[in-house]
Amino acid sequence: MSDLSWLVPLPVVLPLTGAGLALALWRHARAQRVITLVALSLSLVASCLLLVQADAGPLTVDVGGWSAPVGISLVADRLSALMLAISSAVTLCVLVYSLAQGVADGDIETPVAIYHPSYLVLAAGIAIAFLAGDLFNLYVGFEVLLAASYVLITLTGTAERIRSGTIYIVVALLSSVIFLFAIGLAYSATGTVNMAQLALRLPEINPGVALALQLLLLLAFGIKAAIFPLSAWLPDSYPTAPAPVTAVFAGLLTKVGVYAIIRTQTLLFPGGRADDLLMWAALATMVVGVLGAVAQNDIKRLLSFTLVSHIGFMIFGIALSSEAGMAAAIFYVVHHITVQTTLFLVAGLLERRGGTTSLDQLGGLAKIAPFLAVLFFVPAMNLAGIPPFSGFLGKVGLLQAGAAVGTPLAYTLIAGGVVTSLLTLYALIKAWNKAFWQSAPAPVPARHLPRGMVGSAAALAVLGVSLTVVAGPLYSYTERAAHDLHGRTVYIEAVLPAGGRGSGISDDVATTDAGEVTP
């Protein structure tokens, strides 16, 4: 399928080009909006085509014609393509929401000029991270998306955003430095940063060094994915940003960390030496996160804590080191991206309608905004894992995979997962009850909700529900993806075909042997 490999860089190139254009046209708000919309729509189309194509086999591009172990390779296998497609769909929906919000707030002529370029750079960074075929470009992808996220989280520079943004930025910088250090060590130990070649060379080096690398990478990605005890920064940082920004962060940024964990753990470190550690981390993430959610009385903070908590489910699936566990984890990632984003968008609507996100002050909204009540209720139930929603299917898959592994620790995690689901249900029902059902402590001012905001939130909610409808094909897709990840050869063969070299033109320089350069 290499004839279609020109599709691979598009999800990166389109938003980046758009970002440049939007930055150049910073005085023209209308043009910025059109550019952003077009760039993200096109990259959604490209991602969907990739999703179809990657099912036949991974597509690779050696950037600039430099063959793989030397040059930069971009790889779209089943996992990458699936993540790309779902993230493009989510970024587009959130964009429409933020456009409608901007229009409703009357800032058509005077928007924050940096919003659209940053948003596009964020989308490009996410795409680079998903497509990167080597550790260093994974790092670059992370930095690109983080740089954009720093701008977005401190947008307009109010005191509250600066306060929470500071913590977010310092923590993110620290995790990037740890990641960079791990890359340096990996290069010292193996002479390569190409992930396919690393997969071949890591078994040959000292297992102690390999374990150190694995743990360093887990530490770096664990901070980004907000795994307990590295998650304390998240519930403090996210809620202060504007609703669309929080929504896209909650949906995607932590999942990029989860994706990086899946990629490195399966490809570079098979055999599951860190599985017990990951399982304990997953258990603690699930339980501590959801206990945090129960204690909150601000709906955005409550949702941030459920976000942390549900990362634990994905880590559980990864830690099982089985195909079934991985398939369920990938399915859960897809489900969670849509649902968590929807919930944050609805929280934004709620804030707009009720004037606050504090559950102490909200109330009685079911009567005056019944559609909003439904719009919150459906993804909330989806997140809690009520049948027949996709959250239920993902959780059942995870629990079954856990039972199939059958160790006492796995059963402990199953119990932890069930308790977490119940507590999630409790926290969300409490929130729904207080915001929509019980009487309001003070009368709610009548405010109009823009149709575009409600529409895009509803579209995402429908996308979340439709994951249930297409759960069969989607689940078999994630099973195939998990099979590829588990087998490893598909990925390695795609990047380094027979002869151990990519398809570039630099044949006279690249060699197959350990970092050696032949004359």
Added chain:
Amino acid sequence: MSHDMTPNLVLVVVIGVLVAVGVYLLLERSLSRVLIGIILIGNGVNLSFLVAGGAAGGAPIVGTTPIDEMSDPLPQAMVLTAIVITLGMTAFLLALAYRSWQLHRHDEVQDDVEDHRIARLAALDEPSFADVDTLDTTTDLEREAAEARDETQAIPVGPAGRRAGPA
């Protein structure tokens, strides 16, 4: 490897010192010290790429140096990228520290207010949220019972002078 891969001890010690001092500064409250800490750790990590490339050799340009004596160019390319990224992030953090100073006249990293609030409520053993519909503590059970309509009043009294229903 074609040439000596033993790490350079001086570089390793410098990396250790930079990272150690950086971590110490990172634990400070003041954002400008945190910033210096990040810069030091970043430089330490960037130096680690030089170690990763092995011993220094000639310029890695085909035709000027025999291939066996070249430095490894790849870590240098990577460290250059990393330096640019660190520079950008440093600039942003500096702007952030300045903004924080503008707003508060200090650049200390502040605590999470909400965490404080919940911790205080937990110390007082109070619920973290209030339920409006059941908040009215004056309606205790007895008063509520007194206000409620008593259905048994409506039941007719039987011929034996006793209530027909259970007492």
